[in-house]
Amino acid sequence: MNSVEATGKTIEDAVRSGLVQLGLTRDEADVEVLAEPKSGFLGLGSKPAQVRVTAKKEAAHVLFRQQEEAAAAQEVPVPAVEKEDSKAVIEEKEVAPAATAPAVETTAPAVANTPEAAPAVALADTEETKPVYTAEEAAAQAKRFLQEVLANMGLQVMIEKMIKPDKIVLHLHGKNLGILIGKHGQTLDALQYLTNLTINQSHEGRHFVMLDVENYRHRREETLKQLAVRLSGRIKKKGDKVVLEPMNGYERKIIHVALQDKEHVRTESEGQDPYRHVVIYYAE
Secondary structure, three states: OOEEEEEEOOHHHHHHHHHHHHOOOHHHEEEEEEEOOEOOEOOEOOEOEEEEEEEOHHHHHHHHHHHHHHHHHHHOOOOOHHHHHHHHHHHHHHHHHHHHHHHHHHHHHHHHOOOOHHHHHHHHHHHHHOOOOOHHHHHHHHHHHHHHHHHHOOOOEEEEEEEOOOOEEEEEEEOOOHHHOOHHHHHHHHHHHHHHHHHHOOOOOOOOEEEEEOOHHHHHHHHHHHHHHHHHHHHHHHOOEEEOOOOOHHHHHHHHHHHOOOOOEEEEEEOOOOOOEEEEEEOO
16 A cells, blocks of 8 residues: 545644555655645534645555565464473473472471571671771761861861760861851851761761850850849849740750759740740749
């Protein structure tokens, strides 16, 4: 079949339909328009476009050869030998397990004698070779992280390390480091949080790193202690309560410890982070 007649809503649709039927591209076929499409009036008397699509000589020759090959392939009988071969393979697969079954039964008791010994040894080896994440390693990783962050900020900072039993303290020294502190130490607390997150995310052991800029932590601690004592005196006189501004856990602890022995003064923490704060009130 080298030529077909096709219809469509438009001439382009009809041509496309004919090309699909012949399996040709537009360059491989000649198109003859047999009828123009008509829309009619209000849908009445409408007629589709009609075209004749004919394969060009070269394309017709290729198309004819493909049709002959397809017809020949359909007429080739399936050899009977294939069925016999597949049957032979099936028979071999069925026989094979029966031959190897006795060997499995004779070796099974030997394996059952030591089911727990190997896992125990492997577990012991794992526990012995597990690396310990020391405070020195944590401090070194924290310093590398801070040096990279501060360098990207264009700051030249010297970092002094101090390892204590309960924490690692890193003192930052340099010029114009007020930007690292922020309002009431909020920026410093955020940088400290990121540092602890970085050094502890890939290790089982955990270490706490405290950052201090030009002795800010000590000055802030003294300021909070003085504030707590001054407010406790006012509360004793007036018998009311005072709500402090939100603070982090470290600063709230300073207030609690400073007033824990004050007579007729009690402290409590209220709210949720980051708005958790200390309330100081009078108690009989």
